Amino acid sequence: MRSMAGEYQSGPVNWRIVTSLWPFLREFRGRVLLALGLLALAKVAGVLVPLLLKFIVDHFEGTTERPLDVLIAVPLALLLGYGLLRFASVLFGELRDAVFARVAERAMRRVSLSVFEHLHKLDLGFHLSRRTGGLARDIERGTTGIGFLLRFMVFNILPTLFEIALITGILLLAFSPWYALVVLVSVVLYVGFSVVVTEWRNRFVRESNQMDNRANTRAVDSLLNYETVKYFGNEGFEAHQYDRNLASWEAARMKNRLSLAALNSGQALIIAAAITVMMIMAAHQVAEGTMTLGDLVMVNAYMIQLFIPLNFLGFIYREIREALTNIERMFGLLHEPAKVTDKPDAPALALTRGQVRFEAVNYAYDPKRPILKQISFDIPAGQKVAIVGPSGAGKSTLARLLFRFYDVDAGRITVDGQDIREVTQDSLRQAIGVVPQDTVLFNDSIRYNIAYGRPDASDAEIEGVVRMAHLDTFVARLPEGLDTQVGERGLKLSGGEKQRIAIARVLLKNPAILILDEATSSLDSHAERVILDALAEVAQRRTTLAIAHRLSTIVDADEILVLDQGEIVERGTHAQLLEARGAYAALWFHQQRERQEDVR
Numbered sequence: 001m002r003s004m005a006g007e008y009q010s011g012p013v014n015w016r017i018v019t020s021l022w023p024f025l026r027e028f029r030g031r032v033l034l035a036l037g038l039l040a041l042a043k044v045a046g047v048l049v050p051l052l053l054k055f056i057v058d059h060f061e062g063t064t065e066r067p068l069d070v071l072i073a074v075p076l077a078l079l080l081g082y083g084l085l086r087f088a089s090v091l092f093g094e095l096r097d098a099v100f101a102r103v104a105e106r107a108m109r110r111v112s113l114s115v116f117e118h119l120h121k122l123d124l125g126f127h128l129s130r131r132t133g134g135l136a137r138d139i140e141r142g143t144t145g146i147g148f149l150l151r152f153m154v155f156n157i158l159p160t161l162f163e164i165a166l167i168t169g170i171l172l173l174a175f176s177p178w179y180a181l182v183v184l185v186s187v188v189l190y191v192g193f194s195v196v197v198t199e200w201r202n203r204f205v206r207e208s209n210q211m212d213n214r215a216n217t218r219a220v221d222s223l224l225n226y227e228t229v230k231y232f233g234n235e236g237f238e239a240h241q242y243d244r245n246l247a248s249w250e251a252a253r254m255k256n257r258l259s260l261a262a263l264n265s266g267q268a269l270i271i272a273a274a275i276t277v278m279m280i281m282a283a284h285q286v287a288e289g290t291m292t293l294g295d296l297v298m299v300n301a302y303m304i305q306l307f308i309p310l311n312f313l314g315f316i317y318r319e320i321r322e323a324l325t326n327i328e329r330m331f332g333l334l335h336e337p338a339k340v341t342d343k344p345d346a347p348a349l350a351l352t353r354g355q356v357r358f359e360a361v362n363y364a365y366d367p368k369r370p371i372l373k374q375i376s377f378d379i380p381a382g383q384k385v386a387i388v389g390p391s392g393a394g395k396s397t398l399a400r401l402l403f404r405f406y407d408v409d410a411g412r413i414t415v416d417g418q419d420i421r422e423v424t425q426d427s428l429r430q431a432i433g434v435v436p437q438d439t440v441l442f443n444d445s446i447r448y449n450i451a452y453g454r455p456d457a458s459d460a461e462i463e464g465v466v467r468m469a470h471l472d473t474f475v476a477r478l479p480e481g482l483d484t485q486v487g488e489r490g491l492k493l494s495g496g497e498k499q500r501i502a503i504a505r506v507l508l509k510n511p512a513i514l515i516l517d518e519a520t521s522s523l524d525s526h527a528e529r530v531i532l533d534a535l536a537e538v539a540q541r542r543t544t545l546a547i548a549h550r551l552s553t554i555v556d557a558d559e560i561l562v563l564d565q566g567e568i569v570e571r572g573t574h575a576q577l578l579e580a581r582g583a584y585a586a587l588w589f590h591q592q593r594e595r596q597e598d599v600r
């Protein structure tokens with residue numbers, strides 16, 4: 001199960017991924033610099049606040065001997081300044097976020113798009129062996145990871161370091177080096193502790209994510225199989241399975257919570273100890289008279305201010321770690337090589353008449369199991385070749401090779417004399433229309449799905465192909481007509497209706513070469529007859545490769561190939577094959593007998 005969050009965190013983290021983000025920042029160099037400037041202003045303002053506080057406190061300490069006017073004027077200015085600085089530190093922070101938002105969002109958009117485009121470049125084989133759900137999660141997690149990393153790298157880790165440096169500097173300048181030393185030691189202790197404990201906790205986080213995913217996958221799979229669950233009355237079994245997963249999830253969450261409590265307590269202990277040590281030192285000095293009361297207040301304020309951002313460190317460390325893994329995984333997708341690619345400078349297919357030729361083609365999905373062996377045939381321009389044969393013989397595979405979903409292992413396929421590997425995939429696919437064996441539709445309206453054949457088609461053209469595919473009576477009966485929603489994958493339509501939509505959109509595409517992979521298998525014999533006539537009409541001028549189980553649908557083919565276990569075992573016209581009295585003739589008489597029995 002590749003989509004599990006847990007596995008994203010295992011293994012070493014590749015911190016170098018951070019550098020791969022620079023290009024996205026470079027695009028907005030100005031904005032990044034401005035944001036960094038605002039950030040510095042915000043931090044400086046923030047660091048000045050305790051300083052002012054000290055002056056205010058010190059002022060009161062010495063009030064008794066001062067003239068009245070000074071007493072009123074100075075604290076007022078100080079107090080106003082104090083308020084302004086507080087506000088400024090927040091305001092600059094917000095401005096910084098606003099300025100930087102563009103950068104992070106644009107980077108996320110850029111990356112999502114390039115991954116999406118790349119996924120469409122990858123071959124069918126990649127997509128068949130991959131769970132689409134997991135893929136979508138990979139992209140989602142990766143882009144969120146980039147946004148997170150950019151924001152927190154730039155706005156949490158860096159500023160915290162900056163703030164620590166500033167505060168240590170001030171303490172160093174104002175008091176004895178011991179204060180700076182306590183700050184540094186406690187920060188190092190704190191960070192070290194957080195990192196170590198977070199690494200240790202990671203296992204529990206991972207476990208609970210894994211259990212969460214497992215329970216989810218289980219629930220989704222069970223709901224997808226709703227019908228199957230009912231057929232076998234297995235609701236109780238499903239609930240039991242789900243609850244078992246939930247129980248492990250519960251246990252994992254508990255460990256997660258407890259370890260978080262340990263982390264938080266440890267961090268709090270370090271903070272408390274550091275502050276106590278500082279306060280003892282400061283109190284001692286105040287008693288000695290080498291430090292004012294204001295100094296003591298300032299030291300305390302600095303310590304509290306310093307540990308607020310550090311408090312999030314454990315969380316941020318874990319999140320960044322996870323973000324890096326997710327980004328790496330997404331970039332891994334980008335580096336996934338496409339098996340079917342255009343040659344550099346490949347020309348477009350020069351389509352003249354649409355002649356198709358297979359020359360001694362061999363193909364195997366898995367090298368250990370050859371599917372097609374030495375397949376050679378010709379479809380002269382405008383003619384129709386039919387392929388029949390038992391299930392699993394390799395018929396659809398032939399069609400996929402012509403469409404170049406896969407490249408042949410040996411031999412070659414040409415269209416109008418050009419090897420299909422030498423021309424661009426776009427131009428080749430433009431020339432070919434496919435009515436696939438299983439039609440899958442977009443979860444949108446009937447109109448949208450038909451217009452997909454040629455998005456710029458006019459309404460009149462769409463209505464034309466609706467008539468040609470004999471969808472008109474069906475559509476007329478729908479309350480919402482062409483705007484009826486077809487449901488996920490088209491599941492709200494019957495098999496025959498889906499098939500007719502597939503035919504309609506290919507008619508709209510109007511290609512020179514047609515591949516019909518059992519294009520009418522889901523239709524009743526009457527509808528099939530009518531559509532075959534319509535298809536025959538369109539196929540008249542087109543080169544057609546028709547795959548069929550029902551032989552009655554291909555008797556008019558110019559040549560019929562009988563395919564068995566990847567080999568052409570018989571070939572000829574319908575009449576010739578009947579005369580030969582081979583496998584085709586046997587199948588034909590078998591199907592004829594069945595039909596007569598049906599009629600009776």
Ligand SMILES: Nc1ncnc2c1ncn2[C@@H]1O[C@H](COP(=O)(O)OP(=O)(O)OP(=O)(O)O)[C@@H](O)[C@H]1O
Nearest residue numbers: 128365366371390391392393394395396397398437
């Ligand atoms: N992506 C794939 N990876 C591995 N094997 C595959 C893949 N697609 C198909 N096969 C195998 O290749 C063989 C030929 O498949 P193909 O779809 O071409 O058969 P077919 O002749 O169209 O059968 P049917 O009449 O049932 O549609 C089958 O045994 C199938 O299991």
Ligand SMILES: [Mg+2]
Nearest residue numbers: 395396397437
């Ligand atoms: Mg097939």
